[in-house]
Amino acid sequence: MQRAHRATPPQQLLDRQALAHERKNQQLKQLEREMNAELSREKKVKAHDVPLTTYLSMDEAEEAEQQRKERIRLRSQETLQAAALPPRMAVANGNASANAIATASTGDQAEIGHMSVKLKKKLAKAAEEEAERRNRRPKAVPNFDQLHAQWDRALQKRKALARRTLDEEEAPTGDGDALSKKTSAEFFTSRAAELAELRDRKEARKQRLLAKEEAIRQHARRKQEKLLTRARASLGGDVGSQRKPTKSEELRVQKVLAEAAKQQKEREREERATDARERKREEAARRVRAQVKRSENVRREAYSGTIVDVKSLDALAKEKAREQRQQFKEAIARNREKLLAAAAARPSLMERFTTGVKRESHRRAALEAVVKNVFQKDLSVLKGVLTDDEQELAREMVAADDEGGNDDEAAD
Structure with a gap:
């Protein structure tokens, strides 16, 4: 016990106890203040500040009001001077005002700063006349021939770009060459009539396209010949007088001839490209037919018992349709019998x-x-x-x- 009396508690414990006691006292004081504020009968009321007009005389108030109006007027003038119309309206108003000032009297020129009603009407009338004059101004007629020529050239360039293909590949060698030399059998031999019809339609479509392209080429050729004839006529019209052609005529003829040669080369190149594409397409078709034939032969040899011939599909479809019609007729007969039985079992009107x-x-x-x-x-x-x-x-x-x-x- 003596040792316990002599012992002293740790310093940190004492500090924490002191802080807790102080915090508790502060909370109690705050709670007491809140309760007193709620229970107090008379609440504190703060009076409004005394207005400044109480200490100002009437003259000073009027002077301040005049100063305020003057500041407002100056600010509005600055805003008006800084403002500006849109570019087109500014140009129109400038032209109208210039015309009005040139025709106006000296009294109107003196009053231009104040913009009287008379001057405003005159300016508005001048602006309307200027706008009407501009609307009546004739517009340039476009060169339709030049526009059509530009459009035609652009169209030809697009067509040439669409028809552009790679150079013709080398001819296949070995088995592929031997296969191309052989006469391929009919593709889908069980549908020879349909295949023949498809070939005829394809050939007719090809002939139509070729005829259309030939008509376009003939039209272009006739046009070039007409230009050449006109140029030669212009050159040879004065042969009797031994007139020497001018430099412009020579350049025009050279340009026409160069254009004709260029177009001829372009047509030859397109024809070669078309022939190359046709050969590639025919070669691809032969390869596909040979591949299909080989695959069909392999399937027939490997699965000889489960192969269904294509020619028997029509017979199977007809048999299936015949069975469905028979089933439909039987169902109609059964429904008719049910309806008749129900009508016979139902009592008549007199019986009911x-x-x-x-x-x-x-x-x-x-x-x-x-x-x-x-x-x-x-x-x-x-x-x-x-x-x-x-x-x-x-x-x-x-x-x-x-x-x-x-x-x-x-x-x-």
Whole structure:
């Protein structure tokens, strides 16, 4: 115990306890201030500041207002001077104002800065006349021949670029050459008629394209010949007078001849390219037909029992269509039999009417027996038990029975 009394706690523990105690005191003080503020009956009210006009005289206020208006006027003038119209409107207004100033009197020139109403009207009228004059100005007519020639040249360049192909490849050697020399069998031999029709259509289409290209070439050739004839006529018209052609005529003839030679070379190049493409296409078709034939032979040899000939497809399709038509007819016959059986089993209109009359008479008899024998004509007991129609029917029965009883008593 003595040792415990002599011992001292660590310094950090003491510091933490002091901080916790101080924090707790601060929280208590804050809570007390908040409670006092909530419970206080009189709240503190801060008065508005005294306006400056209280300390200013009337003259000073008017002077300040005048200064403010002057600042506004100066600022608006600066903004107006810095503003500018769009370029086109500025040019139009400048021309109109120049014309108006040139024709206006000296009094109008003195008032140009103030822009009077008269001057504004005059400027507006001058601007309208200038705009109308510009609208009436004739526009240049385009050279349609030159435009068409440019368009034609561009079209020919695009066609030449589209038809551009690689140079003709070397002819295949070995088996490929031997295969090309052999006469290939018909492709799809079971459809020879369709193949012949396709070939005829392809040949007709090729002939149409060739005829169209030939017509275009003939037209271009006639056009060139016409130009040459005109140039030669212009050169040889004055042969009798031994007139020497001018330099421009010689250059024109040279240009026409150069254009004709260039176009002739272009046509020859296109023809060679077309022939090369046709040869490549025919070679590719021969290769495809040979490859298909070889693959068909391999399949027939390898799977001889499971191969279905192409020529039997039409017969199979016809047989399948025949079976489907037969099934459809049988289904129609079955549906017809079902409809006839249902119509025969259904009662006729007279039978349904007779059955309804009997049912109604039995219902009335049963209701009459219940009302007379069970409830002794007391309709109040039947309330809520019978429907409205049955209640009305029971009431009519009781009334009819009462009338019959009264008649019997009167007769006695």
